[in-house]
Amino acid sequence: MPESIKADIRAFVVENFLFGDEGDAPEDDASLIENDIVDSTGILEMVSFLEEHFAISVADPEIVPENFDTVARLSAFVAGKRKTVEAAPTGA
Amino acid sequence: MCGIAGYSGKGLQSKEAEKLLAAMSVAIAHRGPDDAGFHITDDAGLAHRRLSIVGLADGQQPMANFDGRLHIVYNGEIFNFIELRRELESRGHRFRTSSDTEVILHLYDEMGPDCVEKLNGDFAFAIHDAARKRLFLARDRMGVRPLYHAWHRDRFYFASEIKALLTVPGIDAHLDPFALDQIFTLWSPIPPRTAFEGICELPPAHWMIVENGKALTKRYWDLDFSEVRNDRSETEMAEEVRALLEDATRIRLRADVEVGTYLSGGLDSSVVAALAKRMAPAELTSFAVTFSDPAFDEREFQDEMVHVLGTEHHTVSCDINEIASVFPQVIRHTEQPILRTGPAPLYRLSGLVRAKGIKAVLSGEGADEIFAGYDIFKEARIRRFCARQPSSQLRPHLFRRIYPYLADLKRQTPDYLSAFFSVSRDRQDDPLFSHRPRLRSTSGAKLFFSDALKDTLRDYDAADELVSSLPQSFSLWHPLHQAQYLETRFLLPGYILSSQGDRMAMANGIETRFPFLDHRLVELAASIPANTKLKGLREKHLLRQAMQGTVPDRIAERPKQPYRAPEARAFAGDRQNYVDAAFGRSALEENGFFDVEKTTKLYKKSRLSNFTGFRDNAAFVGILSTQLWSQQFARQVRSKDETLAIRD
Numbered sequence: 001m002p003e004s005i006k007a008d009i010r011a012f013v014v015e016n017f018l019f020g021d022e023g024d025a026p027e028d029d030a031s032l033i034e035n036d037i038v039d040s041t042g043i044l045e046m047v048s049f050l051e052e053h054f055a056i057s058v059a060d061p062e063i064v065p066e067n068f069d070t071v072a073r074l075s076a077f078v079a080g081k082r083k084t085v086e087a088a089p090t091g092a
Numbered sequence: 093m094c095g096i097a098g099y100s101g102k103g104l105q106s107k108e109a110e111k112l113l114a115a116m117s118v119a120i121a122h123r124g125p126d127d128a129g130f131h132i133t134d135d136a137g138l139a140h141r142r143l144s145i146v147g148l149a150d151g152q153q154p155m156a157n158f159d160g161r162l163h164i165v166y167n168g169e170i171f172n173f174i175e176l177r178r179e180l181e182s183r184g185h186r187f188r189t190s191s192d193t194e195v196i197l198h199l200y201d202e203m204g205p206d207c208v209e210k211l212n213g214d215f216a217f218a219i220h221d222a223a224r225k226r227l228f229l230a231r232d233r234m235g236v237r238p239l240y241h242a243w244h245r246d247r248f249y250f251a252s253e254i255k256a257l258l259t260v261p262g263i264d265a266h267l268d269p270f271a272l273d274q275i276f277t278l279w280s281p282i283p284p285r286t287a288f289e290g291i292c293e294l295p296p297a298h299w300m301i302v303e304n305g306k307a308l309t310k311r312y313w314d315l316d317f318s319e320v321r322n323d324r325s326e327t328e329m330a331e332e333v334r335a336l337l338e339d340a341t342r343i344r345l346r347a348d349v350e351v352g353t354y355l356s357g358g359l360d361s362s363v364v365a366a367l368a369k370r371m372a373p374a375e376l377t378s379f380a381v382t383f384s385d386p387a388f389d390e391r392e393f394q395d396e397m398v399h400v401l402g403t404e405h406h407t408v409s410c411d412i413n414e415i416a417s418v419f420p421q422v423i424r425h426t427e428q429p430i431l432r433t434g435p436a437p438l439y440r441l442s443g444l445v446r447a448k449g450i451k452a453v454l455s456g457e458g459a460d461e462i463f464a465g466y467d468i469f470k471e472a473r474i475r476r477f478c479a480r481q482p483s484s485q486l487r488p489h490l491f492r493r494i495y496p497y498l499a500d501l502k503r504q505t506p507d508y509l510s511a512f513f514s515v516s517r518d519r520q521d522d523p524l525f526s527h528r529p530r531l532r533s534t535s536g537a538k539l540f541f542s543d544a545l546k547d548t549l550r551d552y553d554a555a556d557e558l559v560s561s562l563p564q565s566f567s568l569w570h571p572l573h574q575a576q577y578l579e580t581r582f583l584l585p586g587y588i589l590s591s592q593g594d595r596m597a598m599a600n601g602i603e604t605r606f607p608f609l610d611h612r613l614v615e616l617a618a619s620i621p622a623n624t625k626l627k628g629l630r631e632k633h634l635l636r637q638a639m640q641g642t643v644p645d646r647i648a649e650r651p652k653q654p655y656r657a658p659e660a661r662a663f664a665g666d667r668q669n670y671v672d673a674a675f676g677r678s679a680l681e682e683n684g685f686f687d688v689e690k691t692t693k694l695y696k697k698s699r700l701s702n703f704t705g706f707r708d709n710a711a712f713v714g715i716l717s718t719q720l721w722s723q724q725f726a727r728q729v730r731s732k733d734e735t736l737a738i739r740d
Contacts, residue, residue: 016697019539019690033511036536040500040512041705047503064507 095123151191168215235296235585280586340610357393360456458608526575
């Protein structure tokens with residue numbers, strides 16, 4: 001998984017949810033919900049960010065803690081998505 | 093309805109006393125525009141501003157008892173004063189006026205502090221006993237009427253609003269950091285703390301004696317769920333509720349002026365309006381707020397009730413620009429930072445009532461607390477239900493059912509719904525179980541506290557302090573009753589009846605009366621089994637049963653629509669220069685409560701992205717109101733020391 005994905009996601013979390021506070025930045029495997037970093041609106045902000053920044057599409061059933069609850073899971077989710085996009089036939 | 097103020101302790105020379113009482117009185121003149129009066133002795137001074145509603149011709153205050161030993165200043169209404177007067181007369185008391193004020197004097201003369209237990213009403217008063225050099229203060233059970241006090245140089249000062257205390261030389265406005273933490277956790281300070289360091293409120297259901305330079309405070313009533321009765325059928329309980337609510341409404345129509353009613357279109361105000369319409373001596377006038385945003389607007393239901401009842405109905409629109417334009421005045425009257433804009437429309441509403449020449453209105457407030465109407469009660473029940481089967485993919489869908497108006501929940505999967513509502517996170521025996529998700533999301537706004545403030549608050553936990561103030565029997569109550577207690581004892585007086593209630597109404601000299609908060613009805617509701625009030629997920633089940641046929645079925649069966657108003661986006665317009673100033677670097681640095689960099693980013697985010705998250709909205713409104721509070725109270729240019737020099 002490219003480190004840049006993780007860095008971009010981490011930067012978004014710090015800037016958008018922590019308003020620049022690096023000191024409160026979560027560990028890569030720390031829960032964003034249990035550390036009160038994102039709420040129900042925050043998850044949708046995250047979806048919007050992922051779709052726009054990484055040019056991927058997120059389906060509703062994919063919005064689950066297994067994919068979204070830590071920086072590490074988010075990074076893996078995006079990396080997997082991009083792999084799928086790259087592997088898909090481009091069509092005529 | 094009125095405003096009161098005064099002092100006791102070391103005497104003042106009469107000119108100084110007059111000057112001081114005049115300044116205190118002027119500060120709360122909005123509470124009583126009809127009349128003003130003073131009483132000064134060698135150890136005390138009392139001031140009164142009057143809004144004449146009962147005993148128009150002979151109810152002037154301060155009022156003395158028959159031998160001139162006792163003097164009272166009083167804010168509020170005793171709704172059972174006719175019955176109390178009859179009892180007192182049968183025991184030989186002779187009355188000189190037709191007012192409820194004199195009833196309190198006679199009762200106190202006969203019973204002393206225990207007199208408060210006989211009073212059914214909304215009151216805050218002070219009685220000075222010249223013979224004993226004693227000051228007695230008391231406040232109603234639910235906290236409808238406010239009363240604040242402070243000590244300064246061996247003198248005790250009291251007033252209906254804090255701004256009157258701030259006219260006293262030496263009593264200054266400093267933000268209490270622990271109060272700010274409590275507001276950013278619980279929405280209001282925990283009494284007796286206020287936002288002002290060193291200034292206390294007399295908590296609801298308490299009285300106080302000030303004598304020989306010392307104060308004794310005592311709680312005389314508490315909401316108690318220990319005596320739940322299972323010996324009545326649902327029909328019998330519904331009949332009892334109906335009869336008592338009718339009586340509570342009937343005695344709240346007692347006045348020598350017309351009493352109007354608020355009519356939001358929800359069940360509670362519709363029920364009160366329908367009962368009042370049957371009992372009111374004349375045509376009933378109703379008042380409501382409308383919003384252009386359909387997400388907040390309820391005029392469809394208001395119109396239906398107006399059509400059914402035939403009230404003379406008046407509305408005031410409240411859109412985002414109007415919220416922003418009145419917000420500084422709103423904070424001047426709340427006297428504390430707030431996290432929601434909800435008080436602003438109510439400020440405009442009371443202004444409409446005043447413009448129509450009406451001084452007193454009925455309100456349906458209180459029904460959600462005592463009959464279990466709030467979403468938080470259902471939310472807690474669903475959280476417990478989900479926690480029994482944490483892997484269930486079906487149970488979490490119930491969260492969406494109780495919050496149909498929260499668009500963000502629509503896209504969430506069951507796993508996330510469970511996570512957001514802390515299904516597996518909170519201990520079920522936690523006394524604050526019902527409120528933990530709310531406390532957590534509110535506390536998120538503390539992210540913006542400055543390092544200095546965080547340092548002051550290190551090791552402090554507002555929720556722990558709340559738990560330590562709960563009654564001993566609390567842990568034995570049904571979970572719903574625990575949640576009801578938390579709402580009724582803290583949020584109701586601290587925010588709903590204060591910032592949204594008394595303060596917004598009295599800003600325009602309007603008295604609000606609450607039939608659902610008649611203590612007899614509150615006690616009856618507390619004795620009703622939890623599952624009869626909240627039946628499954630049907631909120632206010634028993635109230636709906638009790639009031640069948642009183643309002644149209646569509647209103648009676650209408651799900652709870654929480655009162656909401658636009659939050660941060662109300663301030664996104666370009667015309668509100670004060671908002672820019674409040675979020676400006678220099679103002680933030682000068683006050684020092686908030687982290688400048690983070691707060692600046694929050695402000696930018698609010699301008700750019702029209703955010704909707706609870707935390708960001710609460711933080712925005714909380715920071716703005718704290719900055720306005722500071723500007724209006726702590727930083728105001730005060731000339732009082734020049735005009736009000738007191739010699740000690």
